[in-house]
Amino acid sequence: MKKNRLLAKWLNNDLSADELAEFKASPDFEKYQKIKNYTEHLEVGDFNENAMLANILNQKKETPKVIPMYKKWMFRAAAILVLALGITFAMKVFVPETQTADFGKKTTFLLPDNSEVVLNSGSELNYRRWNWDNNRNLELNGEAYFRVAKGRKFEVHTNLGKVTVLGTQFNVKARKNRFDIVCYEGRVKVNYADSQILLTHGQGVSFENGKQIKMEITSLKPEWTDNQIAFYKENIRTLLDEVERQYNITIELNSKDTISLFTGKLPANNLDVALQIISTTYHLEAKKVSKNKIILDEK
Template sequence: MKKNRLLAKWLNNDLSPDELAEFEASPDFEKYQKIKNYTDHLEVDDLDENSMLSDILNQKKVTPRVVPLYKKWMFQIAAVLVLALGITFAFNFFVPQTQKADFGERTTFLLPDNSEVVLNSLSEINYKKWNWDNNRFLKLKGEAYFRVAKGRRFEVQTDLGNVTVLGTRFNVKARKNRFDVVCYEGRVKVNYGDTQILLTHGQSVTFENGKQFNTVVSAPKPEWMDNQIAFYQENIKSLLDEVQRQYNITIELNAKDTTSLFTGKLPTKDLDVALQIISTTYHLEVKKVSNNKIIFDKK
């Protein structure tokens, strides 16, 4: 502080002889003297206050840019929409896809390679769009009909067995412990446990409880796509399960002697006819408890 005070008095020539002697003896005096000698030669023009004010007033006024509030909202909404679209695209592309068909319904959809899939009642398919060309497989629960676009290997995986194809039309059904595959066009390779079988046009195979049944079909597509259910050597419990899926009803069976296997067709759009065929085949009496509950009693 004392040093600064001496410097100020020295610049104003207010130092006493003793203070001047003390200040000149300081180590920084030579530096201060050079600065003072230099500034003494500087000349500053007189300040023209009126001219400065005039220059300020004559300057071009710049109107500040004001963004209306509603435009800010629009920008924010647009940003949110872009973000939402990005998230939706990523979700649809990378996250596994699921297609379902509820009771009495069918669901038709296209796979990434434009292969068409039709799901039967109470069925489900899971697959991934990501890298589909190199991983053309899906997981099926229930029954589905496939029209596969021509290309590389295509595989349907179920809990009971797998089906591998290349550009063909076929039907796969995996219900409980029964696995059915029908080839309508091209060739399909069926893997069931340690068994592998190749099916061609018009051939089908069924696996149930360790047994294998091979049949020949003449229909161009599954009967259920024409509102009929086709059965081949089906037990009555599996038969009734399928009827319940198609009509979204509950069926109660009060009969013991029902070991006979059923081969035939049932309609999916006329419940009364379907019930009449079942009751006649197994000699049962039909009782409608309500609109969605049926009881079969032994006659």
């Protein structure tokens, strides 16, 4: 009640210095200020003054109805509150929602139709709640695992290509010039450049720099969901980029061999073991120069 009284007095520029300070300290002040600034600039259209005057004079004179000033304050305060609620609702419904997973972390969440998404480290997903059941479109930057609820067409857009499904489980990774898609259940349709490929249960495909790479799938779900990083014919720089995301570290590579391809798995929860595997495979020596920086030198 006190909050509404302060709002009404503020709208009428009738607050004392102490009351104004108290009102400005409230968490909703910035929102009220924006709404007030907006409503103060609203304008009405032109009207015919002579016609309006004639209409008033021809009306039966009645005793004017006086509305107490405090009621005017309350009416205006109520109008602003309704407008604020409307703006809040519109923001939640129409503005795209963004889910992120920072380096070294994973994020699991549900979409409006209860489809489940798991974002891998260093990834971002955008979608709109509005009309979701008829327009299940998402924009992915990074890697995500989807368990899609049955319904209309479900599309995942990336900067490298598009994946379309109708209720399934699949993994999508779009990193730099590498685009990996694995279907774990149902069917998915992959669009990449001028190519279109249909994947079924247990099938996967990769594209890198415009070339298609056939994948061999041996797991029932993405390895990274079980704290393992799986690679299939990927160079050391791509491998180290993923290690940096998983452990939220920086790795400096001093090696002439950046072409040899790696196929295998690294732990995502034991940095020492991961560095040992990389060092042994590429004949490197790992040095920790700080808590978050590693240098890999040739032996």
